Amino acid sequence: MMPVPWSHVSYWRCTGCGICCKKFDVVLKFDEWLRLVKTYGIGVTTAGLNKFYLNKRPDGSCVFLTQSGNISFCGLQNMKPLACKLWPFRILDKPKYGRPNEAAFNYNGRRLYVYIDPLCPEILWGKPTPKMVYKVIPEFIEIALGLREKQFYSTATPLYSLYPKTRRRYRII
Numbered sequence: 001m002m003p004v005p006w007s008h009v010s011y012w013r014c015t016g017c018g019i020c021c022k023k024f025d026v027v028l029k030f031d032e033w034l035r036l037v038k039t040y041g042i043g044v045t046t047a048g049l050n051k052f053y054l055n056k057r058p059d060g061s062c063v064f065l066t067q068s069g070n071i072s073f074c075g076l077q078n079m080k081p082l083a084c085k086l087w088p089f090r091i092l093d094k095p096k097y098g099r100p101n102e103a104a105f106n107y108n109g110r111r112l113y114v115y116i117d118p119l120c121p122e123i124l125w126g127k128p129t130p131k132m133v134y135k136v137i138p139e140f141i142e143i144a145l146g147l148r149e150k151q152f153y154s155t156a157t158p159l160y161s162l163y164p165k166t167r168r169r170y171r172i173i
């Protein structure tokens with residue numbers, strides 16, 4: 001399905017449903033691959049033609065995905081690949097998926113093109129809310145540009161903020 005310009009999205013938040021951790025292949029940058037292999041061994045990755053990917057289980061899910069009931073947890077929080085942090089958004093220099101005027105986003109005077117993958121079930125369509133424009137999208141842009149690593153709006157709510165007495169290694173995706 002073709003990614004859709006951000007200006008059609010009222011709001012988005014990740015609920016940790018885990019669909020993206022089951023349906024997609026996660027491409028790794030070389031330094032991400034190296035760090036993962038050094039920490040977890042070669043078995044957590046796999047090689048394609050010119051790329052490295054996170055490995056999958058026979059059911060198609062990421063090897064770092066854990067599920068409890070219908071809540072998914074990522075076991076790779078401290079070195080989560082950029083591709084995982086950015087999904088379902090695409091932050092681009094050029095309007096690769098068309099509709100340039102609808103996809104254009106001004107970030108500190110820089111014109112970028114922002115799209116969202118409609119396969120994520122948590123997209124609310126409509127006029128973008130101020131939180132979407134001033135918090136969510138800028139955080140995705142900053143992660144894409146390498147200006148920040150920590151996720152707040154771009155990931156699901158940490159478990160320990162829902163249950164303060166619970167100090168778990170895992171967070172919802």
Ligand code: SF4
Pocket residue numbers: 013014015016017018019020021087088119120121122173
């Ligand atoms: S990004 Fe979307 S598909 Fe992936 S876990 Fe969050 S809500 Fe689910």
Ligand code: SF4
Pocket residue numbers: 020021026054062063064065066073074075076080081084173
């Ligand atoms: S977010 Fe975590 S569990 Fe999901 S694909 Fe990425 S590394 Fe795997």
